[in-house]
Amino acid sequence: MFSSNFIISPFQGQDENIHLEKWNKIKGQSQQLSKRLLCFPPESPIWAVGERMSMCASVLFFGYAEDGERRLRNTSYCRARLCPVCQWRRSLKVRGQMMEILDHVERTHGLRYIMFTVTVKNCDSSDLRSTLKDMLQAWGRLTRAAWFKKICVGVYRAVEVSINPSDKSCHPHIHAVLAVRPGYFSGRDYTKTEEWAVRWQEALESSYTPVVHVTVLRKPFQKSVAEIAKYSLKVSNLIELLNEIPDIMLADLHWGLSGLRLFSLSGVFRQAHKELHLSDMDTPEEDVSDDSCFDDVVIPYFWNAGLGCYQSGK
Numbered sequence: 233m234f235s236s237n238f239i240i241s242p243f244q245g246q247d248e249n250i251h252l253e254k255w256n257k258i259k260g261q262s263q264q265l266s267k268r269l270l271c272f273p274p275e276s277p278i279w280a281v282g283e284r285m286s287m288c289a290s291v292l293f294f295g296y297a298e299d300g301e302r303r304l305r306n307t308s309y310c311r312a313r314l315c316p317v318c319q320w321r322r323s324l325k326v327r328g329q330m331m332e333i334l335d336h337v338e339r340t341h342g343l344r345y346i347m348f349t350v351t352v353k354n355c356d357s358s359d360l361r362s363t364l365k366d367m368l369q370a371w372g373r374l375t376r377a378a379w380f381k382k383i384c385v386g387v388y389r390a391v392e393v394s395i396n397p398s399d400k401s402c403h404p405h406i407h408a409v410l411a412v413r414p415g416y417f418s419g420r421d422y423t424k425t426e427e428w429a430v431r432w433q434e435a436l437e438s439s440y441t442p443v444v445h446v447t448v449l450r451k452p453f454q455k456s457v458a459e460i461a462k463y464s465l466k467v468s469n470l471i472e473l474l475n476e477i478p479d480i481m482l483a484d485l486h487w488g489l490s491g492l493r494l495f496s497l498s499g500v501f502r503q504a505h506k507e508l509h510l511s512d513m514d515t516p517e518e519d520v521s522d523d524s525c526f527d528d529v530v531i532p533y534f535w536n537a538g539l540g541c542y543q544s545g546k
């Protein structure tokens with residue numbers, strides 16, 4: 233991708249410590265986690281995930297964009313579900329895309345937004361996969377219902393799991409944004425939080441009343457978007473509890489989240505995603521395929537596992 237005549241030089245006039253601080257922290261977390269996964273027997277698929285994770289974003293290639301800002305130009309991601317680096321980069325991407333989509337839909341359709349969070353009862357990590365599948369099936373039943381379609385013309389949904397620090401149970405939930413017509417709030421279709429809870433319970437086919445949160449998503453969108461586009465597995469949770477979590481639970485968390493579509497769009501949001509030519513939401517950021525927005529300077533930084541930080545490769 234990079235030709236040999238690229239000039240490799242250190243950053244000029246910028247505080248590289250500040251710039252790399254976040255990278256150092258999150259890559260460090262990824263290293264901690266990969267070390268745990270590498271304790272599995274080498275023939276285990278989880279060991280292979282740990283090996284891939286240990287190499288995630290080992291080299292960062294920065295470049296200067298047209299506006300003179302230094303930006304990440306390229307790196308390679310492990311794409312493991314639990315990887316803190318991949319989750320961080322994906323959440324940044326989802327946030328950026330959702331800001332664009334919400335602005336676009338508001339401008340072109342004049343719609344308003346509701347933030348909708350639905351939960352299910354905590355489960356053991358061994359039941360995480362089946363619980364997530366059941367939750368997503370219930371979500372499908374809810375969003376396909378005629379009454380729902382009458383109210384909502386666009387849906388964004390993100391799956392998130394947190395771990396209860398005391399009993400280590402898993403707490404799966406869905407953060408969603410619903411696009412509704414402006415008349416919704418004063419019309420007959422207005423649905424109170426208690427009614428949303430009943431609808432969610434019906435979709436879940438559960439004997440208990442599940443907890444739901446419903447709020448209006450107001451401008452500026454930044455704060456709300458940060459809320460709805462977080463990590464799929466709360467990383468601070470996982471890292472803090474890493475020494476208390478048994479190996480089997482780590483494997484459960486990995487397999488529980490693997491192969492599921494964690495972020496999805498439908499209706500006007502999906503249409504906007506297409507119109508804005510945005511890339512797949514469910515992956516970390518892609519390599520920059522269009523290098524034309526960068527000048528010819530490429531600055532590589534290599535992860536130094538011993539020191540726990542990135543170092544310039546000059």
Ligand SMILES: [Zn+2]
Nearest residue numbers: 288310315318
């Ligand atoms: Zn990764």
